Amino acid sequence: MKRNNVSIRACLACIVTLCLASFFSPLAAARLQRVMILDFKNLDKNPDYNYLEDSISEAVRNNLKAKFDFREMPHEDWQKLANKNLFLWPDDNYTRSFGLNLGAVARQDVVIGGYYQAIIEKKARRGFHAGSYVIRAHVFVLDVGKKSVVSEFDMIMKTDASLFTKVEELAARVVAEAKAVLPNKGELGQDVIDAGDISPHEIGLLGAISPVSVPAVFSGIFSTDQKLHNKDVPQTIGVYATYRYHDFIWQRLTLDLTGGALFGSTSLAVANDTKKMKAEAKDFSLAAHLGYGFDFWRFNIMPLVGGGFSLASLKLDYSTLSSLPVDAAGNPLATDTINTSAPFAEGGLKLNFRITPRLGFTIQGMYRQYFYIGSSAGILITTGGLTFRL
Numbered sequence: 001m002k003r004n005n006v007s008i009r010a011c012l013a014c015i016v017t018l019c020l021a022s023f024f025s026p027l028a029a030a031r032l033q034r035v036m037i038l039d040f041k042n043l044d045k046n047p048d049y050n051y052l053e054d055s056i057s058e059a060v061r062n063n064l065k066a067k068f069d070f071r072e073m074p075h076e077d078w079q080k081l082a083n084k085n086l087f088l089w090p091d092d093n094y095t096r097s098f099g100l101n102l103g104a105v106a107r108q109d110v111v112i113g114g115y116y117q118a119i120i121e122k123k124a125r126r127g128f129h130a131g132s133y134v135i136r137a138h139v140f141v142l143d144v145g146k147k148s149v150v151s152e153f154d155m156i157m158k159t160d161a162s163l164f165t166k167v168e169e170l171a172a173r174v175v176a177e178a179k180a181v182l183p184n185k186g187e188l189g190q191d192v193i194d195a196g197d198i199s200p201h202e203i204g205l206l207g208a209i210s211p212v213s214v215p216a217v218f219s220g221i222f223s224t225d226q227k228l229h230n231k232d233v234p235q236t237i238g239v240y241a242t243y244r245y246h247d248f249i250w251q252r253l254t255l256d257l258t259g260g261a262l263f264g265s266t267s268l269a270v271a272n273d274t275k276k277m278k279a280e281a282k283d284f285s286l287a288a289h290l291g292y293g294f295d296f297w298r299f300n301i302m303p304l305v306g307g308g309f310s311l312a313s314l315k316l317d318y319s320t321l322s323s324l325p326v327d328a329a330g331n332p333l334a335t336d337t338i339n340t341s342a343p344f345a346e347g348g349l350k351l352n353f354r355i356t357p358r359l360g361f362t363i364q365g366m367y368r369q370y371f372y373i374g375s376s377a378g379i380l381i382t383t384g385g386l387t388f389r390l
């Protein structure tokens with residue numbers, strides 16, 4: 001009956017995890033987006049219009065910040081990244097492929113860029129004179145995660161006193177097109193965080209307890225032929241240190257490394273003796289997980305799956321018994337140590353609350369299944385503690 005109850009609990013936990021992931025998935029799209037605004041390149045390098053490189057970029061930036069909440073990658077940071085990764089820089093920075101590739105390397109959500117040319121308008125048309133210069137600007141807005149073009153358009157601007165008015169119109173058009181991927185100002189209910197100050201690295205220190213074992217904790221009469229595991233010591237407690245790398249390979253995918261220890265002790269009834277013996281468990285483990293996070297307001301919920309290896313042992317103290325057992329040679333044994341080291345697989349759910357942009361409080365539940373030679377056993381480990389984003 002106990003095994004059935006644990007199986008039911010495990011199934012319910014899986015169902016709850018899937019339901020929560022489905023519920024929070026739409027909310028993840030509304031998190032604070034990371035945006036890279038490239039320089040608008042003077043394609044023909046006409047020196048008379050070099051100033052427009054800064055003017056167009058700044059107009060787009062100011063209009064976006066007035067309308068949306070987002071984190072912009074600093075100008076100097078993406079330029080250094082372009083140099084480091086051997087892109088055709090700066091000659092190729094006006095293309096969509098450059099923007100998409102650099103945006104992926106920089107783990108950005110949205111990239112905005114383009115170019116302009118001073119061209120001679122050859123055809124007489126209303127408002128223009130044949131043979132006069134006009135500025136033809138081309139703009140693109142890219143969704144890096146979906147590897148898609150959100151918007152792409154051209155605009156013709158006269159090279160007279162109305163040029164800067166036209167630049168503002170171009171910036172307003174970018175704002176209108178970016179509505180599909182950026183949340184309106186104040187929509188997230190949180191303060192904008194400076195992107196350049198927070199790295200993808202996060203460390204944590206968590207306390208742990210193991211309240212459930214599968215199968216149930218051993219509660220019978222111990223004899224020398226009895227097989228025990230660390231899970232047979234109830235309510236083990238411990239401590240874990242964690243390292244988390246955010247946006248690993250893909251956005252919202254996380255690499256999670258955990259190392260720590262569980263300790264516990266119990267008393268066991270012994271066959272042919274009225275007194276009990278003591279059993280002490282130690283379990284040192286190192287594990288790696290992959291997780292996928294969903295953000296809403298100050299919360300992050302993340303299903304995790306992974307595995308690792310446990311260096312564990314179970315020490316049996318016979319000194320409290322009326323008479324000591326003997327080994328194969330007939331020598332009395334005061335203590336005995338059982339090696340219970342084994343690989344394991346585990347999965348679970350983590351919930352983090354962001355106290356400040358860097359400091360968070362985390363609670364986590366993980367079910368761990370050990371694989372011994374000829375048998376297996378599992379425990380539920382719940383942890384809670386503080387995490388710090390570097």
